[in-house]
Amino acid sequence: MRHVFMVVGEESGDQLGARLMVALKEQLDAEVRFSGVGGERMAREGLTSIFPLTDISVGGITAVLARLPTIVKRIRQTKRAALAARPDVIVAIDSPEFTHNVAKRVRKADPSIPIVDYVSPSVWAWRPGRARKMAAYVDHLLAILPFEPEVHRRLAGPPCSYVGHPLSDRLDVLRPAPGERAELGAAGVRPTLLVLPGSRHGEVTRLMGPIGETLRLLVAKGLDFELLLPAVSHLRAEIEARAADWPVEPTIVAGEEAKFAAFRKAHAALAASGTVTLELALAGVPMTVIYKLDPIARRLKWLGSVPSMVLPNLVLGENVIPEFLDEAVAPPALAETLAPLLAPSPERARQAQGLARLDETMRLEGGETPGARAARIVIEVMEAGRGA
Numbered sequence: 047m048r049h050v051f052m053v054v055g056e057e058s059g060d061q062l063g064a065r066l067m068v069a070l071k072e073q074l075d076a077e078v079r080f081s082g083v084g085g086e087r088m089a090r091e092g093l094t095s096i097f098p099l100t101d102i103s104v105g106g107i108t109a110v111l112a113r114l115p116t117i118v119k120r121i122r123q124t125k126r127a128a129l130a131a132r133p134d135v136i137v138a139i140d141s142p143e144f145t146h147n148v149a150k151r152v153r154k155a156d157p158s159i160p161i162v163d164y165v166s167p168s169v170w171a172w173r174p175g176r177a178r179k180m181a182a183y184v185d186h187l188l189a190i191l192p193f194e195p196e197v198h199r200r201l202a203g204p205p206c207s208y209v210g211h212p213l214s215d216r217l218d219v220l221r222p223a224p225g226e227r228a229e230l231g232a233a234g235v236r237p238t239l240l241v242l243p244g245s246r247h248g249e250v251t252r253l254m255g256p257i258g259e260t261l262r263l264l265v266a267k268g269l270d271f272e273l274l275l276p277a278v279s280h281l282r283a284e285i286e287a288r289a290a291d292w293p294v295e296p297t298i299v300a301g302e303e304a305k306f307a308a309f310r311k312a313h314a315a316l317a318a319s320g321t322v323t324l325e326l327a328l329a330g331v332p333m334t335v336i337y338k339l340d341p342i343a344r345r346l347k348w349l350g351s352v353p354s355m356v357l358p359n360l361v362l363g364e365n366v367i368p369e370f371l372d373e374a375v376a377p378p379a380l381a382e383t384l385a386p387l388l389a390p391s392p393e394r395a396r397q398a399q400g401l402a403r404l405d406e407t408m409r410l411e412g413g414e415t416p417g418a419r420a421a422r423i424v425i426e427v428m429e430a431g432r433g434a
Contacts, residue, residue, distance in 0.1 A: 049131065060084055080093040162188060271388055274297050279300050
């Protein structure tokens with residue numbers, strides 16, 4: 047009976063962890079038990095968390111500072127539990143501020159326990175020195191973006207394997223069924239524009255104004271379109287207030303199911319940079335991407351080491367999607383870029399052709415799912431550790 051100790055720090059890690067647990071049970075014929083830190087999805091797969099995930103799952107520097115004593119206490123508690131469990135392998139998933147602190151302490155106390163990290167920190171965007179530091183306490187890194195293994199090789203990081211992005215398992219909810227996205231340019235078809243101002247308060251504050259002015263310019267150009275705006279629930283009231291004077295009233299939707307339904311209907315998008323751009327790209331939605339950094343991030347110039355801030359561009363190795371950062375977020379330029387995406391046009395066709403290459407670039411060889419490949423590598427690391 048193998049023993050896998052798992053450590054996650056937030057909801058997204060709980061989702062990845064649950065899929066990994068399912069795949070490990072399948073590949074090990076259920077001869078595996080789990081312990082560690084997880085959420086509700088991992089609990090359904092057989093993990094009893096040593097404390098509630100809500101103790102450490104906080105976002106934003108202010109919230110983190112307020113909860114810091116609890117987080118430090120939980121890091122120490124998780125380290126003690128891992129050492130007491132003497133597992134065959136530890137799998138740390140995302141949330142490096144928490145999971146890597148646990149991994150470093152376990153490695154220092156007992157170097158014999160193999161450690162796998164699932165989801166690379168963005169060393170390709172900022173603080174590249176983290177890659178070399180990770181090599182001291184991570185035996186194998188599972189990457190969800192295809193260019194990351196080469197990045198870690200170049201930066202002297204830990205051994206790294208691409209295991210596929212979890213969104214690859216969700217193409218059925220991202221992509222429209224026949225007839226779900228109306229044919230742009232057909233008689234009577236009104237284009238649908240999707241706007242996504244971000245999921246954090248600061249993003250919404252900085253971007254809703256420029257988005258509204260961009261819409262005003264599109265209307266002035268004579269464009270008629272339906273406007274959809276997926277909003278996270280805790281920001282819905284603020285988004286509604288800031289959109290009150292827009293020239294087109296948006297239909298605001300909430301929840302993941304409604305968001306993906308909007309993706310399947312939309313013809314184009316104006317979106318804040320983030321994982322949502324990869325979701326849109328896989329859904330086949332041409333887009334323009336914008337972002338305004340907060341003052342601290344701007345001083346750090348954390349994007350200086352990458353050719354793009356847009357994930358699909360980085361995956362494709364080409365700036366297929368137009369992007370505007372900080373002072374470049376100017377409504378006239380945004381309207382000029384968006385307008386062709388709302389009609390059959392050479393600009394729309396070029397971007398659609400680029401997005402169509404994502405499948406090939408992100409596909410795993412042999413038809414494995416991300417969970418299955420991740421489980422296979424975890425087992426390999428675990429067996430190598432047993433033989434050491």
